[in-house]
Amino acid sequence: MKKILALMLVLALVAALFVGCTGETKPSGNESKPADTQSAEPGKSNNPDDIPDTMTSADGKYEVAFVTDVGQLKDKSFNQGTYDGVKLFAAANNKSYKYYQPANGSDATDEDRFEAMKAACDNGAKVVVCAGFMQGTALAQAAEAYPDVKFVFIDGWSLGKDNVAGIVFHEEQCGYLAGYAAVKEGYTKLGFCGGGGGTNDACCRYGYGYVQGANDAAKEMGVKVEMNYTWLYGASFSASPEMQTLCAGWYENGTEVIFSCGGSIFESINSAADAAGKKVIGVDVDQSLVSKNVITSALKGIGEAAQQALEAAFGIKGDWGEWSGANCKNLGAAEGSVGLPVDTWSLKNWSVDDYNALFEKIVKGEVVIDADFSKLASTDNVDLKIVE
Amino acid sequence: MTFLIQQTLLFAIPLMIVALAGVFSERSGIINLALEGIMIMGAFVGVLAVRILQGVPAFQQAAEAVSSFNAGTGEASSAWVTLQGMEILCMLIAAVAGAIFSLLLSYASINMKADQTIGGTALNLLAPAISLFLIRIIVNQNTMGMAGGAGGASWFLIRKTFFGVGANEDMGFLGNTFLDKTYLATYLTILLFVLMSVILYKTRFGLRVRSCGENPQAAASLGINVYKMRYAGVTISGALAGMGGFVYALTTQGCTTNGDVAGFGFLALAVMIFGNWKPLNIALGALLFGLFKCIAASYATLDINADGHFLLNEIGISSYIYRLLPYVITLIVLALTSKSSRAPKAEGIPYDKGMR
Numbered sequence: 001m002k003k004i005l006a007l008m009l010v011l012a013l014v015a016a017l018f019v020g021c022t023g024e025t026k027p028s029g030n031e032s033k034p035a036d037t038q039s040a041e042p043g044k045s046n047n048p049d050d051i052p053d054t055m056t057s058a059d060g061k062y063e064v065a066f067v068t069d070v071g072q073l074k075d076k077s078f079n080q081g082t083y084d085g086v087k088l089f090a091a092a093n094n095k096s097y098k099y100y101q102p103a104n105g106s107d108a109t110d111e112d113r114f115e116a117m118k119a120a121c122d123n124g125a126k127v128v129v130c131a132g133f134m135q136g137t138a139l140a141q142a143a144e145a146y147p148d149v150k151f152v153f154i155d156g157w158s159l160g161k162d163n164v165a166g167i168v169f170h171e172e173q174c175g176y177l178a179g180y181a182a183v184k185e186g187y188t189k190l191g192f193c194g195g196g197g198g199t200n201d202a203c204c205r206y207g208y209g210y211v212q213g214a215n216d217a218a219k220e221m222g223v224k225v226e227m228n229y230t231w232l233y234g235a236s237f238s239a240s241p242e243m244q245t246l247c248a249g250w251y252e253n254g255t256e257v258i259f260s261c262g263g264s265i266f267e268s269i270n271s272a273a274d275a276a277g278k279k280v281i282g283v284d285v286d287q288s289l290v291s292k293n294v295i296t297s298a299l300k301g302i303g304e305a306a307q308q309a310l311e312a313a314f315g316i317k318g319d320w321g322e323w324s325g326a327n328c329k330n331l332g333a334a335e336g337s338v339g340l341p342v343d344t345w346s347l348k349n350w351s352v353d354d355y356n357a358l359f360e361k362i363v364k365g366e367v368v369i370d371a372d373f374s375k376l377a378s379t380d381n382v383d384l385k386i387v388e
Numbered sequence: 389m390t391f392l393i394q395q396t397l398l399f400a401i402p403l404m405i406v407a408l409a410g411v412f413s414e415r416s417g418i419i420n421l422a423l424e425g426i427m428i429m430g431a432f433v434g435v436l437a438v439r440i441l442q443g444v445p446a447f448q449q450a451a452e453a454v455s456s457f458n459a460g461t462g463e464a465s466s467a468w469v470t471l472q473g474m475e476i477l478c479m480l481i482a483a484v485a486g487a488i489f490s491l492l493l494s495y496a497s498i499n500m501k502a503d504q505t506i507g508g509t510a511l512n513l514l515a516p517a518i519s520l521f522l523i524r525i526i527v528n529q530n531t532m533g534m535a536g537g538a539g540g541a542s543w544f545l546i547r548k549t550f551f552g553v554g555a556n557e558d559m560g561f562l563g564n565t566f567l568d569k570t571y572l573a574t575y576l577t578i579l580l581f582v583l584m585s586v587i588l589y590k591t592r593f594g595l596r597v598r599s600c601g602e603n604p605q606a607a608a609s610l611g612i613n614v615y616k617m618r619y620a621g622v623t624i625s626g627a628l629a630g631m632g633g634f635v636y637a638l639t640t641q642g643c644t645t646n647g648d649v650a651g652f653g654f655l656a657l658a659v660m661i662f663g664n665w666k667p668l669n670i671a672l673g674a675l676l677f678g679l680f681k682c683i684a685a686s687y688a689t690l691d692i693n694a695d696g697h698f699l700l701n702e703i704g705i706s707s708y709i710y711r712l713l714p715y716v717i718t719l720i721v722l723a724l725t726s727k728s729s730r731a732p733k734a735e736g737i738p739y740d741k742g743m744r
Contacts, residue, residue: 006496006500006501006502074524074527074528074529074530080529228689233685238646238648238650239531239641239644239646239650240650241398241399241636241640241641241650241681241685242681242684242685243685244398244640244641245395245398245399245681245682245685245686246685246686248391248395248686249391249395249685249686249688249689249690250689252391252689253689253691264531264646267531267533267641267642267644267646268640268641268642270539270642271539271540271541271640271641271642274539274540274541274542274545274642275541275545275569276569290533291539292539292542293539385688387688387707388707
């Protein structure tokens with residue numbers, strides 16, 4: 001009898017853990033949220049936080065679907081930023097919307113992602129927005145299986161299919177602005193910590209742009225800049241004590257500001273900055289609200305991009321042909337999709353006017369920033385120390 | 389040198405206290421594989437407690453006084469003492485949470501005589517799921533930090549200016565190393581480590597706990613309640629591990645929690661075996677391991693004798709060697725000491741009154 005009881009208890013313990021894991025592919029149907037907010041009047045709400053994450057449509061169909069990248073929906077970064085765009089579009093145009101998280105979290109396979117896209121299409125999606133370059137394989141498969149559904153591939157590339165729109169960002173441009181701003185502010189000892197272990201193209205472009213920006217500013221000011229540059233301990237985009245110690249060591253030896261380029265590694269870097277009383281530069285979204293140590297953030301307009309792509313997909317504005325097929329959309333300064341948040345930055349020695357002037361030059365092509373990050377090396381004014 | 393000692397302590401202290409947590413449980417006869425899970429729960433509840441206590445006006449005012457003082461505008465005040473009190477309170481709450489969570493393991497393995505390894509593994513899987521689930525409900529994202537974007541260091545880090553020393557004055561080697569930029573939690577944990585070790589070895593209660601891990605039937609024949617002792621062992625273990633989890637979250641992650649402690653619970657298990665289930669050896673093992681982990685992470689900027697040369701970087705050894713070191717050293721020490729190493733005899737075996 002006791003044995004049976006013991007067995008039952010173990011089973012109960014094991015069963016209890018699956019409670020937290022199940023339902024990942026399914027849209028998390030949070031029914032307790034009031035459904036009346038979904039019918040927001042067109043163009044009325046501009047704050048994505050006012051729009052509920054889940055809604056219930058009258059006919060059980062959801063026209064706009066969002067499939068997340070690794071990590072949670074509310075990551076204050078990539079997923080959340082993209083979904084904010086989806087929600088704003090849906091609210092403005094009275095579309096029903098739903099999000100889907102591939103099963104198995106950060107270990108999701110192509111099959112898990114395909115299943116999530118399939119669930120979206122079976123639920124009546126007309127457009128599926130997929131975030132993250134890792135979704136490429138699953139997306140090609142889904143686009144083949146559902147030729148009538150349109151797909152938007154953020155941080156992606158052209159898949160050569162008429163129903164898939166690829167969107168690429170010029171991360172090197174906002175990286176450049178961040179590096180330029182840091183040196184103009186008076187910092188000469190910089191750091192860069194990147195996520196993805198050097199295999200994530202977006203992070204590589206951020207980093208290479210950062211070096212170029214620091215170099216150009218240093219040249220104008222006639223100073224020399226030292227920069228520590230690493231991909232160590234960031235491969236999984238998560239915080240770790242090793243990352244904290246690495247950065248504490250840099251700060252200890254004079255590094256004044258570190259560009260935190262990779263999701264949650266920010267926690268470790270910010271913790272080291274806190275203890276040393278030094279500064280951090282944020283990434284993807286404005287992170288100055290997260291910590292006072294953030295002097296500015298290298299932004300990319302993922303939400304706006306998702307909105308524009310959706311407008312094109314539904315034929316409201318823009319030409320879908322420009323986004324899809326052999327084409328893919330390159331979004332940069334010219335489209336207003338990258339930049340620094342001028343309202344919330346804490347820079348003192350570099351003015352918003354100077355920023356606007358530089359931004360204008362990038363838009364006009366007078367300042368050209370190289371995106372080929374394989375050429376990363378020390379430059380005339382930047383002494384690059386790659387830590388590996 | 390100062391940097392090296394401070395960073396080594398950050399690595400070693402959570403390892404040390406959690407390894408001692410393992411000792412308490414295993415010495416009473418229960419294998420506690422759930423250390424990782426208990427740490428995660430401790431970190432989660434501790435950070436949650438910080439968030440809630442942040443709303444208390446007394447603590448808010450203290451934090452404002454400290455931050456204006458740090459910014460150089462406020463009066464030198466004793467407000468920071470209040471915040472240290474808050475830190476201690478949160479450590480206690482985390483310990484209670486760890487103790488409660490570990491009751492699941494005690495119940496399964498003492499009352500139900502379930503397999504202890506499986507029970508511990510189940511808790512390890514349960515803890516991250518539960519804490520992430522709750523974090524998502526509370527803050528709607530996957531990392532929970534302090535409210536209002538405050539950093540753990542800005543509230544709880546002890547700085548030399550608190551002792552009336554100017555920001556640019558030197559406190560001497562000892563002052564710079566052990567007073568400036570430190571956490572009270574570090575020293576409390578060391579004190580607790582010593583205290584608990586004394587309890588385990590020098591008190592009647594400690595002797596009874598240890599006897600239940602060696603030969604519970606003999607202990608029972610002398611009138612010791614084995615169930616009670618084992619419950620006590622696992623509960624103390626849970627409390628220490630829960631506190632260790634919060635100390636880890638506070639000192640290395642800036643008081644944030646995300647359902648993960650980077651495998652420190654498992655490392656602590658390794659340190660416990662490495663230290664041969666004895667507190668002193670464990671302390672040394674944790675420091676050694678922490679030292680090499682610290683060297684691996686920061687060798688490129690390590691200036692031991694402050695002469696402007698980064699010796700370890702300049703001798704041109706591959707960085708991979710440095711990162712291998714903690715584990716290689718562990719292997720070597722284990723190889724040299726494993727002959728005399730022995731686990732508590734009755735650990736892992738459910739207590740059965742009738743068995744001889």
